[in-house]
Amino acid sequence: MKSHTPKNQETTRFHVVPHCFWRYPIVAGIVTVAVILLGMLVGSPNWPQATIKKVTTEQPGGTLWAVAQELDHSSSSYTNTQEYGMINPATRLVVDPLKSASWALAPNVNEALSQFLAQPEQQQVRWAMNYDNSIRKALKMGSMGGAMSTVPVPSLTMLSHLHGDFGPVPVIANGILQLARNGYLQNYFQGISPGNTFEYVNIWLYDQPYLLNTAIKNGLTDDQWGMIKERGFFVGPWYLIIPAIAHVLLPGGSSGPGFVLWNALIAFFFIVLFPLIPGLRDIPRYLKLYKLIYATDNIQHSPLVQSVKRSLGDETNASI
Amino acid sequence: MSDPNQDYFAHHTSQPFAWKERKKARGTWRALFESFAYLPPFNRMFGKDSPSYAESYWYCMGGLTFLSFLLLILSGLVLTLFGPTWWQGTYVGYVTKSIHYWTAQSFFFFLFLHIIRVWLTGAYRGKRWLNYAIGFVAFFLSLGENLFGLLARGDWESQFVSMHSDDMLFTIPGLRLISPENFTSALIIHVALIPFVLLILIGVHVTLVKLQGIARPL
Numbered sequence: 001m002k003s004h005t006p007k008n009q010e011t012t013r014f015h016v017v018p019h020c021f022w023r024y025p026i027v028a029g030i031v032t033v034a035v036i037l038l039g040m041l042v043g044s045p046n047w048p049q050a051t052i053k054k055v056t057t058e059q060p061g062g063t064l065w066a067v068a069q070e071l072d073h074s075s076s077s078y079t080n081t082q083e084y085g086m087i088n089p090a091t092r093l094v095v096d097p098l099k100s101a102s103w104a105l106a107p108n109v110n111e112a113l114s115q116f117l118a119q120p121e122q123q124q125v126r127w128a129m130n131y132d133n134s135i136r137k138a139l140k141m142g143s144m145g146g147a148m149s150t151v152p153v154p155s156l157t158m159l160s161h162l163h164g165d166f167g168p169v170p171v172i173a174n175g176i177l178q179l180a181r182n183g184y185l186q187n188y189f190q191g192i193s194p195g196n197t198f199e200y201v202n203i204w205l206y207d208q209p210y211l212l213n214t215a216i217k218n219g220l221t222d223d224q225w226g227m228i229k230e231r232g233f234f235v236g237p238w239y240l241i242i243p244a245i246a247h248v249l250l251p252g253g254s255s256g257p258g259f260v261l262w263n264a265l266i267a268f269f270f271i272v273l274f275p276l277i278p279g280l281r282d283i284p285r286y287l288k289l290y291k292l293i294y295a296t297d298n299i300q301h302s303p304l305v306q307s308v309k310r311s312l313g314d315e316t317n318a319s320i
Numbered sequence: 321m322s323d324p325n326q327d328y329f330a331h332h333t334s335q336p337f338a339w340k341e342r343k344k345a346r347g348t349w350r351a352l353f354e355s356f357a358y359l360p361p362f363n364r365m366f367g368k369d370s371p372s373y374a375e376s377y378w379y380c381m382g383g384l385t386f387l388s389f390l391l392l393i394l395s396g397l398v399l400t401l402f403g404p405t406w407w408q409g410t411y412v413g414y415v416t417k418s419i420h421y422w423t424a425q426s427f428f429f430f431l432f433l434h435i436i437r438v439w440l441t442g443a444y445r446g447k448r449w450l451n452y453a454i455g456f457v458a459f460f461l462s463l464g465e466n467l468f469g470l471l472a473r474g475d476w477e478s479q480f481v482s483m484h485s486d487d488m489l490f491t492i493p494g495l496r497l498i499s500p501e502n503f504t505s506a507l508i509i510h511v512a513l514i515p516f517v518l519l520i521l522i523g524v525h526v527t528l529v530k531l532q533g534i535a536r537p538l
């Protein structure tokens with residue numbers, strides 16, 4: 001055996017030995033069989049998508065309220081207007097679908113829509129805002145629900161008792177509800193966006209209280225460490241823990257730009273600072289945890305070598 | 321060996337199968353399982369000796385990450401061939417999707433162990449920093465690959481995450497033109513764009529390990 005012990009006696013001593021190739025097929029086989037077995041026996045997260053029909057059937061009051069918010073420009077879909085294809089949600093998600101289905105709607109809905117469109121935008125928004133506010137008041141909500149708590153959903157009975165200067169907005173909202181419940185709306189949204197089938201469906205659904213409420217109940221929003229969890233499954237993407245920490249714990253990390261900035265900073269630290277800055281890069285040497293990693297050198301530790309070493313005296317620090 | 325250059329290139333010459341000698345030196349079982357390393361193409365690829373400290377299982381973690389990556393490509397190809405209707409609507413499709421899911425778990429599991437071993441042994445020192453950086457870029461890109469895989473799945477989680485990220489990550493100027501609920505584009509990004517770059521990065525990473533050799537001990 002050649003000795004490869006470097007001159008510097010500080011470093012771990014070693015020999016060049018025949019490599020343990022026999023492990024490769026065995027370990028690779030174990031890992032391959034393990035993932036196949038896990039896939040077969042444990043499965044993977046597979047919760048069916050929510051459809052417009054299902055959501056509006058379960059929570060029709062939420063749909064009426066969402067229409068009010070789309071018309072008064074306070075719905076979450078206003079965040080998405082920069083995307084290709086997306087325009088003003090009041091037009092895209094309320095007015096256009098109703099126009100497209102005028103042949104199937106009751107005359108009073110068509111009349112309500114004409115009455116609504118005949119007015120300037122200011123008046124349209126005022127009507128919708130009155131409706132929106134009176135729903136909030138009936139639900140005893142503040143101006144904004146907290147990020148972590150679910151939003152209450154109004155019932156149809158409750159909505160039918162509301163009175164105020166709503167103009168044609170409640171009738172319009174009921175027209176959308178009707179189209180949503182009989183499945184027309186989902187088909188319509190998918191049909192007008194064949195290259196991006198779920199764009200308007202998901203944007204529309206995200207305006208409903210249903211999707212976010214369900215996520216909050218299941219602990220799946222970003223603030224609830226949802227980034228590393230899966231609905232209805234016990235193992236999620238735990239390896240997203242670094243972005244998740246940036247999002248949940250670091251100041252400003254919950255906004256888009258803050259999130260990206262923190263991740264870039266963390267990456268910079270690990271890629272550049274940690275391995276290059278003197279002091280920082282020496283931490284592993286001081287920690288000495290490499291002792292847990294390195295395999296013991298069987299030659300250095302063989303009884304023969306040990307006894308030779310003992311007879312020579314330790315101070316020689318001999319390496320064979 | 322008299323000529324030092326000879327010593328260096330000895331790694332790359334093909335090795336004879338030499339069953340009898342190997343059996344005598346290593347025992348029947350080890351010799352049997354090591355046979356692949358003496359058959360083409362591996363007989364010209366791997367050096368047959370290594371420093372003793374690197375004989376621990378910790379040094380297999382990068383290799384197991386690589387194995388998981390290959391399994392991800394394999395199961396991903398099957399999923400791509402048959403499509404979303406298949407993996408959502410049939411049992412075999414669901415199992416294949418689940419194998420893909422658990423292989424991703426295995427990829428990141430071994431990758432984290434690999435990173436820990438690289439840190440604790442200070443393997444980023446000197447010229448190996450470049451490969452360390454390449455590895456890390458591949459790691460962060462894998463996290464992005466994960467996001468688009470999630471969006472391409474087509475279940476409740478995809479639906480929710482598409483909108484939740486649309487109101488966070490994808491509100492940033494530049495990124496906001498991307499529509500994360502666009503299943504088709506998420507699928508293309510996940511199966512073609514990012515894997516292509518990852519394949520190159522991981523290929524370069526593993527090749528550099530081969531060229532630079534394993535780092536000296538601390």
Ligand code: HEM
Pocket residue numbers: 378379380381382383384385386389431434435437438439443444448451452453454455456457458459462522525526529533534535
């Ligand atoms: C993305 C997937 C990755 C794959 C498939 C991969 C694969 C490998 C393989 C097979 C080795 C040979 C030695 C060993 O297995 O321990 C290796 C070495 C190395 N890897 Fe990775 N790696 C990956 C990611 C990373 C990351 C994220 C880092 C940064 C921490 C990294 C840093 C290194 C370094 C510095 C070496 C040289 C180690 C030495 O010379 O002792 N790799 N990698």
